[in-house]
Amino acid sequence: MSIRLGVVDSGCAPVCGEQLRAGASFVLTDAGVVEQPLQADALGHGTQVTGIIAQLAPAAELLVAQVFQQRVSTTALQVAAAIDWLLAHQVQLINLSLGLSAPRPALAAACERALAAGVVLCASVPSMPRTVYPAGFAGVLRVTGDARCAREQIAALAAAHADFGAHVRPLDGSLNGAGASLACAHFSALASRHLADGGDAASLRPWLHTVASYHGMEDLAALKRAARQQEKGR
Numbered sequence: 001m002s003i004r005l006g007v008v009d010s011g012c013a014p015v016c017g018e019q020l021r022a023g024a025s026f027v028l029t030d031a032g033v034v035e036q037p038l039q040a041d042a043l044g045h046g047t048q049v050t051g052i053i054a055q056l057a058p059a060a061e062l063l064v065a066q067v068f069q070q071r072v073s074t075t076a077l078q079v080a081a082a083i084d085w086l087l088a089h090q091v092q093l094i095n096l097s098l099g100l101s102a103p104r105p106a107l108a109a110a111c112e113r114a115l116a117a118g119v120v121l122c123a124s125v126p127s128m129p130r131t132v133y134p135a136g137f138a139g140v141l142r143v144t145g146d147a148r149c150a151r152e153q154i155a156a157l158a159a160a161h162a163d164f165g166a167h168v169r170p171l172d173g174s175l176n177g178a179g180a181s182l183a184c185a186h187f188s189a190l191a192s193r194h195l196a197d198g199g200d201a202a203s204l205r206p207w208l209h210t211v212a213s214y215h216g217m218e219d220l221a222a223l224k225r226a227a228r229q230q231e232k233g234r
Contacts, residue, residue: 003195005060006086006094010068011041013051025066026078033081048170049097049185056189076104083110095188096123097181099132115139120201124184129161145183155214
């Protein structure tokens with residue numbers, strides 16, 4: 001069955017046309033956060049994220065909440081408004097390929113509302129251990145890049161800073177934008193398959209551990225060093 005998958009980012013890819021069910025932009029003004037019509041993606045980040053999800057989860061209905069407009073900067077109020085808008089549209093999973101430095105109460109409350117409604121929250125964390133939000137809130141699935149993972153593979157890390165790892169590259173296989181944000185998109189698309197098959201938020205984490213191609217982080221650091229050396233030699 002199809003599911004509703006929310007994406008909080010800078011917009012969406014043109015290829016998402018048939019899958020896009022709704023979109024809105026959340027802009028911070030002197031009067032607070034204002035909902036506006038979805039605008040073209042000026043940054044390209046959301047285009048990469050939604051492109052990955054659209055290809056790997058073709059049955060998903062996408063709802064896009066735009067919180068980045070002309071620059072890679074947003075606020076907890078905008079992200080919280082985006083999450084609440086997606087909840088109102090009855091999404092089952094939200095991809096948050098972003099990280100804010102402080103645990104603002106408004107964002108924490110929005111995440112709590114989503115989790116209480118049974119919505120899965122997937123958020124990116126940097127590969128260098130650092131707490132960012134919403135990934136830092138309890139109940140949110142923390143996703144980072146894992147050099148071991150090919151496309152459609154995940155790693156169950158159970159690390160202090162991350163729960164899971166996933167493929168880091170965009171669809172064209174380049175290094176353009178590669179990192180935890182795109183890993184989160186790959187992960188969300190794969191996680192959505194469990195929900196589409198009738199699973200729910202409570203059974204998702206055990207299922208992810210079952211299908212993971214890698215467990216733990218024993219050789220991840222060495223693989224990252226080897227990848228960096230390989231890129232330097234090109």
